[in-house]
Amino acid sequence: MGSNVRLGNATLGAIRGAATPAYNRSETIEGIVHLGVGAFHRAHQAVYVDDRLAAGEHGWAIAGVSLRSPDTHDALAPQDGLYTVASRSGAGEELRVIGALTSLLVAPEDPSAVLACLTDPRTRIVTLTVTEKAYLRGAGGDLDASHADIQWDLQNPDRPRSVFGFLAGALAGRRRAGTAPFTVLCCDNLPANGETVQKLLLQFAGLKGGDLARFIRDEVACPSTMVDRIVPATTDADRDRVSAALGVEDAWPVMTEPFMQWVVEENFSAGRPRWEECGVTMVSDVRPFEEMKLRLLNGAHSAIAYLGLLTGHETVSAAFADPRIRNFVDRLWGEAIPTLPKDAGLEPRAYTAALAERFANPALKHRTGQIAMDGSQKLPQRILSTARARLADGAPASHLMLVVAAWIACCRERGHGLPAGHFADPLDSTLTAIFARIKAPEALVAEVFAAAGFAGDEPLRALAAGHLKTIIDKGAGEAMAAAAREGA
Template sequence: MQRLSNLEISRLAANGLLAPGAARRRAEVGMVHFGIGAFHRAHQALYTEAALQHSGGDWGICGVSLRSAAVRDQLQPQDGWYCSVERLGAEVQYQLVGAVREVLVAPEDPGAVLERLADPAVSVVTLTVTEKGYCLDGKGVLDAAHPDIIADLNRPVVPASLFGYLCAGLALRRQRGGGGLSIISCDNLSHNGRLLSAAMQIFSAELDPELARWIDDYCSFPETMVDKIVPATTPADLAAVAAHLQCHDEATVVGEPFRQWVIEDKFAGPVPPWNQVGAQFVSDVAPFEAMKLRLLNASHSCIAYLGCLAGWDTVADAMAVPALRQVVGDLMQLEVTPNLEVPPGFDVNQYQQQLLERFANPSLQHRTAQIAMDGSQKLPQRIMASLAGQLGNGGSIERLCLVLAAWVLFSREAARKGTLDDPLAAELAALYEQAGSQPEDYLRAILAWRSLVPAALANNERLQRTLLAQLIALHADVEAALTATNRGS
């Protein structure tokens, strides 16, 4: 069986297996994307593909990997083509995507990445580098002690970090008289554009104050909210695509049919017409962002850590447990929504019901262990604001504390085994090693750890009391702890 490629695309088009217009002239590169993983290819690249088919133009994507060559090795033999699979129950939709024109592996050829950033045909840079890719400290500020940041400030011609590449590319662009860029974070960070802009200013000012002023004058950092559930692709997924297309696709991505992209209408220059194919350009992203982080992402963390503790391998497995589903529903309704600023005309109750249905989709096989990674970076964004709001208004905090307690148990056990997938794994392992073996001992150590819990929350007696109770209950029996939490509603 042949590999997916330009040649196979011609065959698929001739056999009616390709959407009309998909085999048209391939667009030239007009945007750069850092973090060319599955989420980007199942989300922003699909919006770009739709925009190309809707309006044409040269908005082909140059994908950049800051570390691994895996995606380049998947896509290069396929001339950039891959299949997007969307599943809802028994319904399956296949779409061939050609928006990605090239993939660069930054450590192999840093100069090629900088040339793309300086290319006058490029006006947009998008990012999905995960929370840890921003090199931020516990306060959301650029971590000056991060090894990659130190290396890039000392040796800017051979970058290692996202900021090293962006600033070196922008310096080259400025030197050649090019215009600014719209640099768009698509990661699950609260106020992602603001955080990215602030970190860029700190880094560029340290590197070259004149460059920092140029970036401030000519570049923009729109805030965004992105939403789509994209589990890891499995061998079974690849086999199903091969059977459907009659050719191999090593770069298949799988997700749900739902997708959402809300972007602040603050651009430095032209961007693809994403707003004509389903994305929203708005003046204020914050309410959408807060809803997604505190409802969807917090619920995902709840499901992931409780699922890992109880042995429920997938989100759908966990949601099939009535006690867990009720905890998730009540977490959203009783402890998160009271602290949200809901956009005018938005039905938040319908959104919550939709989330419960999406989580329960059995065809996605979204593994709880995949969602559980990088908890030290995710939980501050996902639950701390809701906890502060509930403590301030006297509302219930049992479910929010259940999520935190589940993470503590999960991370402690994984750290002891050496299997914790977290950028602060070594720090957490040392913290747990030094703490006592009783729940109150290691909980006290976690509450004193400012990378996770702000001091104003950590010193709250009600939070301490509720969190310890949930920790002890989960340690004894996960399902019993869920049942007890539901009874206390």
């Protein structure tokens, strides 16, 4: 480590290797409670809040709540909530100490303290990054009422465990006290995340009985958002490097890229910071922006991952530096952009230019194997919906369906050209059985499509089968070249 002295309020003045909070932290008031204090929140929403505190909006500091592990609390509480954001690119690394997180709680250790924080009249927004698993949804997407945490919360409302137990308990408490409800602002990567959280919260409130569900439906704002910033895991080498630059020890800095995006629906019940003044896009409807991200960012990410794996590239930047893949991604965007909503304020050409810079960033080491995970669940939204839109318009979808073929080829190659456990998919056992008994590309694609639930896609299936045959016979490079010739 760079020093035995710990980062904290007392050592801020001695730091020379990073930007530090441009405001007096003792003058701030916690107007936001964040549930799920992980690396993404600390590199994203907390940075935007830090900007507003620096601009003089001192009523929006953050009380952070960990719903499961005490790790973040144990690392940052001795640092007065301070930590470093390291923004990394090919040009180097910029360090910034963030001061927006002014207290930390661990829900399992003291649920009553979390409820007290949520019911405090000064709390006006509750933000969430709790990961998809914490929403406790059943197979159909509704709240799993039989889940042990839900059953516990219904029986023990003063000691909740789930996000819905805390939200519903706090909203009920505020209502009894005559305190206005807070806004629930989901920042997880769920489609229509505000609507999703509202639906699940209403279902939980319905299980509690009374008219709490009606109150939440009528009075509690749940705007949808779209978030984007790549935040790789922090390594011990990262800690050592950042601490050395600061001259004091930071137990848990976060690593990220220069790019960051936050699109938020304008629907708040108790006010909000002037986020639009620090780069947040405030909109009436977030769905067109979600669609652009899915089709341009996430779709291209899947393409880079699967084609990168098939051509021997370990990271996104290495794969994107391959002229074959770079050209393919441009053509993929050419197929996807015409399917985006018109007149929604989107700027897809500027967006893809920014994406190209992000993909080329060699500092992030974003692994292709990591992005390749769970393709059977991701490709319907990222690729197949776009391909269907193309066919409906009478337009080609060859590059889009090559991504699907590349996914099948990568799954098939595990244990052969790729390590057996290089990435995982929920359909792994089914796929393994299919690959063991079927070799012909057309039959193989038909079986995989059926297993993955890609029903009613006969023309798309034929495209994927043709691409898969080329990959198997001649390699992914020739498959990309063939797709380019077809689109010329």
